[in-house]
Amino acid sequence: MEKIILTGDRPTGRLHIGHYVGSLRRRVELQNSGEFDKTYIMIADAQALTDNIENPEKVRQNIIEVALDYMSCGLDPAKSTLFIQSQISELCELTFYYMDLVTVARLQRNPTVKSEIQMRNFEASIPVGFFTYPISQAADITAFKATTVPVGGDQLPMIEQTREIVHRFNSVYAPVLVEPKALLPENEACQRLPGIDGLAKMSKSLGNCIYLADSADDIQEKIMKKMYTDPQHLYVSDPGHLEGNVVFTYLDAFCKDEHFERYLPEYANLQELKDHYTRGGLGDVKVKKLLNNIMQETFEPIRQRRKELEKDIPYVYEVLRKGSDVARETAAQTLSEVKNAMRINYFDDKELIRMQSEKYIGE
């Protein structure tokens, strides 16, 4: 069986460092690993509209931002198919058929849908499209017969829902669809990176982000002035706490031993730094400076590549147009297999036409 990747992001804002550690960094590694037959990366504009119906222009404007972020991080159109969800109408058709395979109660139990409904104050009036987006996500994944979906931890219930739909479709109709597996980031910090305020998941919709496109000064200001640490750590000599301390969570996500050689050679690794912090005698400013150095080193080359790409926006749209053409062909092939399996292929089914005519000729 072919090994195929599909994943994507909603164009509701520029991408942030939560996307980077949650999925983007891994995608680029997988793309370059040569282990996969195909990689599809989708800008999920139709899904973004499900909770941004008052603000379609936001979605429209952010498509190019997400594409620029993708390519500046190393997603390469020569190796990956980058495309826009709404341009593949086959995905809507698949969604419609999959709707018959899922109950309202099952959607209501989906923990991600539950928490996102709460976050958006949708309790009293949930748009149907939003409520059913796990089904459209199943269409996205299965249209490309994806085996591997690299995502952050919040997406696990979506992949589970997709697997159920695949299972049900294959047992009711015919084994056409492929069950995907989620690929989660290696450590907990990366699965659900908190916002700089430490309150919730870093999320475009919450404004608690460090963006990939932030300038060096923006990053420094967000880390040194805004980032939440340990409120009980008033004096350097006080013992500090790691739990809920965003600076350490970010270090967990970004720091490698080699960074200590470059920026803080008095420690061998992150564990030694953590031990000192919890013992007392290590100030927040020193830890924040280390994080700032690491983040600048990580994001400087990405920012530079973005600047280059920004000079030729028509080229980036062309990449998306070509990618969408390729994606449409693949999705159309799957849709045709799905319709055959569901036996809604009346005009191609010579046997059906013959039997129906015999019924009447026989009378």
Ligand code: ATP
């Ligand atoms: P929105 O607020 O519009 O939902 P978002 O910031 O949650 O935006 P999505 O486009 O929904 O971003 O998510 C895209 C991908 O990034 C998903 O795989 C998701 O799991 C991952 N992701 C998003 N936020 C984080 C985060 N804070 N930490 C780790 N992964 C994340």
Ligand code: MG
């Ligand atoms: Mg989200």
